[in-house]
Amino acid sequence: MTDESGVSVDETTARDAAADASAEGTIVSEVSIASASATETRHQPRATNGRFVRGPHQAAEEEAEGLPSDRFLDREISWLQFNERVLQLAGDENVPLLERARYLAIFASNLDEFFMVRVAGLKRRIATGIAVRSASGLEPREVLEQISLVAHELMTMQARVYAEQVRPALEEEGVSIVRWDALSDDERDRLAKVFTDRLFPVLTPLAVDPAHPFPYISGLSLNLAVILVNPRSGKEHFARVKVPPMLPRLVRVEPGPDESPLADLYDTRFVPLEDVIAAHLDQLFPGMEIQEHFTFRVTRNEDLEVEEDDNENLLTALERELTRRRFGPPVRLEVEDAMDDHVLDLIVRELGVHAAEVYRLPAPLDLRALNVIADLERSELHFEPFVARTNADLAPTESAKARDIFASVRKQDVLLQHPYDSFSTSVQALLEQAAADPHVLAIKQTLYRTSGDSPIIDALIDAAEAGKQVLAVVEIKARFDEENNISWARKLEHAGVHVVYGIVGLKTHAKLCLVIRQEAEGMRRYCHVGTGNYNPKTARLYEDLGLLTDDEQVGEDLSKLFNQLSGIAPRSKFKRLLVAPRSVRSGLQAHIDAEIAHEQAEPGSGLIAWKVNSIVDEQLIDALYRASQSGVTVQLWVRGICALRPGVPGLSESIEVRSVLGRFLEHSRVFWFGGGGEPVAYIGSADMMHRNLDRRVEALVRLTEQRHLDDVRSLLERGMSDRYSHWGLAGDGRWTRHHLDEEGQPLEDLQTALVEMHAKRRRRARRR
Structure with missing residues (x-):
């Protein structure tokens, strides 16, 4: 679960600890992580x-x-x-x-x-x-x-x-990961054929001796450390075998010819790939005795540092840096707990890692492999099936024909909440219809992350090939998506799309789309401002908000912002947008100050409610502290990092912080201010972190329709309600899970409730 990179979710949890810090500064809990009590x-x-x-x-x-x-x-x-x-x-x-x-x-x-x-x-x-x-x-x-x-x-x-x-x-439930020793002779024979046909040709055993230096260990690769003995000389040797990352980490143990073809449905068994390799090491080192073997894994520095220069092509610089990434220094060494000390000493010495960077763990290492298990088609062991539906404002009533997105947006602004509202029948449909519409003259689009085989990319290419002016602001430095984004940038350029890479020194993280269409009454601008990436795959997993509008002020704001991103434009003033790095922090601070003034004028009226992924920025935290000291109620729904201390007497007594995790990654950012009875609400791409506020182009759009304000307020109230499962943060930095009611029964799941709420809303819309 890491921000932006998947359920990376991540995108992205420490166990709880006891009451007093030890001399080393950590706190150790004796509460089981699966305890029925709050954790x-x-x-x-x-x-x-x-x-x-x-x-x-x-x-x-x-x-x-x-x-x-x-x-x-x-x-x-x-x-x-x-x-x-x-x-x-x-x-x-x-x-x-x-x-x-x-x-x-x-x-x-x-x-x-x-x-x-x-x-x-x-x-x-x-x-x-x-x-x-x-x-x-x-x-x-x-x-x-x-x-x-x-x-x-x-x-x-x-x-x-x-x-x-x-x-x-x-x-x-009949699903197991078994080790080699637990397999029958017939199963071993079948897996021996797998080794011969699929593994042996791609394995490269690397010995260490005076003629063969210690090999480079790539980041996140799983490896076998093998101790060999020469039977003639009795000399001990070290060798390394890399487990091929291009092959499935867990090998399915298929039923034998005499077993029922249905046996696999009730007894699904896997064996780790490294076990299959380890069982056949004698074929990789013929004539040598295999004394012992252990698995280990290295994590390396894979952050990017690209010096931007007006005279250097940013793509070229980034491609060069990507080749360096895999040679970054190690920062963690994971080894199976059975590894002998002398083998560990050799690896530690050769890799140059510190003792504190070594993690002894029971095999199997790298539990990312469990994704293979999680993908099994056993519906009774998964969440209830969920299919996103078309937003009620876009849904055709009694027709199989897709609604005209332009007509729908002309009728009213549309507030989307993915994945409950379908991305493909809203944002994706807007771009696809724009690409095919002869009245559309231009499309301008930011791309931070998108997927392979992306219909968004295809729509932009179709539009360019149809003769429309298409601008794509591609952020090629989106972490861990750099190579993918370079590939799409090249493809877009070759199709005639105007590709730019934003402003030197700033990542373009804003989620913006602008479609310019010639209509009978003149030029009209259709806009989308969102909180999530233009990625159809993650849109099914990430909770995000987006506004579709043809409002003139928003259209004017986006035109100015795209001109800044693609050309040399003077500093612009925006009407409905707050744009980082210039005005997001200062704009939010101004609204905080306004809430303080409202509270001082009418005690009990001040309210600030935010939903963010992270809140770290010290200036904004201090502003929220001052609001709390003035009596303003502050409610923070934070998925990930929170550097603010809530509930501290004299500092943050009126601040409450909660976190919600579930099947969808909570990713939207919402900023609500009571406004003395005239609420103000923004949605957008920015988290409250230094990088978002100072080193990125971010955009927040103000919501103006009352029904959208009501929807956002309802969402925030649900997120802070004791009715739903959540975690609460205390002033001492401890998070407590609240997932059971007074009778010990599970509290409601917020995301499940939202699925049902959106379904009811669509049913009511169809009845109308």
């Missing part, structure tokens, strides 16, 4: 005398502001707590079994990205001497220590949830 996540940064230490100049500034120096939680630990919440879902027996397996895989994928980016970036800053004390008061090396302590505990917990809860439950 807390309690990892906290180390404090000094109960307060987080900060620099003298910062402390002086804070004292002048009247705000305490320990008011920020550590962002890295907060992210780990988020991933712990994913892990808690894996341990929840009320979650369908195959979905629990997927949550384990998501947890593993999220943690991989955390090490590749956050940990690697922190190590790089320390090495170059540019790392500074964090807002939470920790020195950079202290942050690394905290990460290591919490991550070790989390990975141990993940292994335990798999071994003690998920795997036994799977076996009860």
